[in-house]
Amino acid sequence: MQRFKCKIAYDGSQFSGYQVQPSKRTVQSELENTLKKLHKGQEVKVYASGRTDAGVHAKGQVIHFDSPLTIPLERWIIALNSLLPNDIVVLEVEQVEDNFHARFQAKGKEYRYFVNLSNTRDPFQRNFSYHHPYKLDIQSMNDAAKYLLGSHDFTSFCSAKTEVEDKIREIRKIELIQQDTMLIFRFVGNGFLYNMVRIMVGTLIQVGSGQINPGSIKEIIEHKDRKYAGKTAPAEGLYLWEVYYD
Amino acid sequence: MQRFKCKIAYDGSQFSGYQVQPSKRTVQSELENTLKKLHKGQEVKVYASGRTDAGVHAKGQVIHFDSPLTIPLERWIIALNSLLPNDIVVLEVEQVEDNFHARFQAKGKEYRYFVNLSNTRDPFQRNFSYHHPYKLDIQSMNDAAKYLLGSHDFTSFCSAKTEVEDKIREIRKIELIQQDTMLIFRFVGNGFLYNMVRIMVGTLIQVGSGQINPGSIKEIIEHKDRKYAGKTAPAEGLYLWEVYYD
Numbered sequence: 001m002q003r004f005k006c007k008i009a010y011d012g013s014q015f016s017g018y019q020v021q022p023s024k025r026t027v028q029s030e031l032e033n034t035l036k037k038l039h040k041g042q043e044v045k046v047y048a049s050g051r052t053d054a055g056v057h058a059k060g061q062v063i064h065f066d067s068p069l070t071i072p073l074e075r076w077i078i079a080l081n082s083l084l085p086n087d088i089v090v091l092e093v094e095q096v097e098d099n100f101h102a103r104f105q106a107k108g109k110e111y112r113y114f115v116n117l118s119n120t121r122d123p124f125q126r127n128f129s130y131h132h133p134y135k136l137d138i139q140s141m142n143d144a145a146k147y148l149l150g151s152h153d154f155t156s157f158c159s160a161k162t163e164v165e166d167k168i169r170e171i172r173k174i175e176l177i178q179q180d181t182m183l184i185f186r187f188v189g190n191g192f193l194y195n196m197v198r199i200m201v202g203t204l205i206q207v208g209s210g211q212i213n214p215g216s217i218k219e220i221i222e223h224k225d226r227k228y229a230g231k232t233a234p235a236e237g238l239y240l241w242e243v244y245y246d
Numbered sequence: 247m248q249r250f251k252c253k254i255a256y257d258g259s260q261f262s263g264y265q266v267q268p269s270k271r272t273v274q275s276e277l278e279n280t281l282k283k284l285h286k287g288q289e290v291k292v293y294a295s296g297r298t299d300a301g302v303h304a305k306g307q308v309i310h311f312d313s314p315l316t317i318p319l320e321r322w323i324i325a326l327n328s329l330l331p332n333d334i335v336v337l338e339v340e341q342v343e344d345n346f347h348a349r350f351q352a353k354g355k356e357y358r359y360f361v362n363l364s365n366t367r368d369p370f371q372r373n374f375s376y377h378h379p380y381k382l383d384i385q386s387m388n389d390a391a392k393y394l395l396g397s398h399d400f401t402s403f404c405s406a407k408t409e410v411e412d413k414i415r416e417i418r419k420i421e422l423i424q425q426d427t428m429l430i431f432r433f434v435g436n437g438f439l440y441n442m443v444r445i446m447v448g449t450l451i452q453v454g455s456g457q458i459n460p461g462s463i464k465e466i467i468e469h470k471d472r473k474y475a476g477k478t479a480p481a482e483g484l485y486l487w488e489v490y491y492d
Contacts, residue, residue: 009368009369009370010369011369011370011372057370077366081366081367086367086369086372087369087372088369089366089367089368089369091366120323120327120335120337121327121332121335122255122335123255123256123257123332123333123334123335124255124257124303124374126257126332126333128370
């Protein structure tokens with residue numbers, strides 16, 4: 001048995017999220033079906049750095065799996081990509097130590113969120129960015145973002161359904177980049193809770209719209225209660241951009 | 247009754263082409279359904295500059311229709327876009343003379359074709375460009391394209407099913423633009439026959455691959471027979487980019 005680590009990308013719009021669910025089309029089930037074909041019907045379990053929700057995309061998701069096959073590394077990519085559906089692609093394959101784990105050894109992640117500010121909807125962007133045709137005060141949003149930086153208990157910024165106990169996460173970088181009519185949020189942190197990026201983006205958009213005061217972000221964090229933060233921004237704007245390992 | 251001209255864009259990937267077909271989702275039927283809603287159930291016929299096939303996109307398709315409604319022009323766009331599905335958008339509306347006709351008065355068109363030359367498939371581009379991960383000799387393709395310029399009988403470059411009698415068309419411009427791994431073809435002409443752009447692209451790609459000699463384009467045109475030209479390039483790379491009027 002050898003352990004393989006893969007970097008993959010997918011267009012999330014036609015998936016019911018990453019994780020296997022009965023009778024739903026998911027990224028994990030497509031990966032496992034493809035590996036099963038390559039292993040003559042034998043089940044191969046795939047482990048990812050974390051789940052992504054329905055409609056959420058990945059530019060750099062990381063997975064690992066074990067295989068007894070002795071295929072040269074450069075053939076792995078070709079074999080996998082020729083069998084995978086065309087909304088998933090394997091970008092890199094490497095052989096790793098037997099104790100490597102895509103989830104438990106992830107040291108950090110980058111997510112990006114794309115907001116299309118143009119007046120008219122773009123039919124080519126409908127699954128790939130959130131259309132928000134209203135003026136935003138970027139300066140207030142940057143001011144507000146500073147309160148999110150660092151280590152905090154992010155209970156207010158995660159879905160109330162979250163079952164994880166430790167809700168302390170460290171955000172290392174938040175950057176807002178404007179390219180023409182596209183506003184791009186970059187979030188780099190040691191980990192993110194369920195819906196955390198989408199709630200931070202939704203809240204920052206409400207700051208930019210003048211509905212939430214930049215300074216009140218500090219209090220929202222201190223409340224440790226989801227109901228104090230802003231709306232959850234829609235899935236289509238979100239991309240798991242990169243996963244960091246040592 | 248007033249006549250309205252609209253510039254529209256659509257992502258063709260979820261349509262069975264532009265033209266109405268029984269029990270198929272088409273651009274025309276979505277437009278006519280939307281206008282019917284705005285007209286309290288009354289049928290409104292929509293005329294386009296021309297059809298596009300299943301999977302073909304438009305950045306600047308032009309349509310016209312007649313309406314007795316006295317809505318201010320700037321409200322037309324808002325009303326139409328709020329009712330249209332999100333893979334079609336109205337970009338411009340103007341009131342025109344009663345004798346304006348989107349098809350008969352079109353003086354020319356621009357089509358663009360996008361070829362993704364990168365080694366790995368891009369899941370985000372799967373419906374929006376043709377993935378052709380092979381080396382192309384752009385110089386030979388440019389040489390070949392010169393033979394297509396000007397007025398010719400394009401029988402060899404249109405689907406054998408074409409029922410139009412006059413197959414003479416004038417191509418005013420062919421341009422090949424390389425942007426990173428994307429090769430973009432621009433075709434400007436007074437009109438294009440059924441599948442003509444896709445057959446020209448397919449043929450030029452075979453020239454770039456060394457399968458067809460640039461000089462033999464002249465003979466292919468002279469044969470006036472579809473079987474001498476190259477393959478029809480796939481629909482997903484093609485965009486109706488602009489329609490010209492006086």
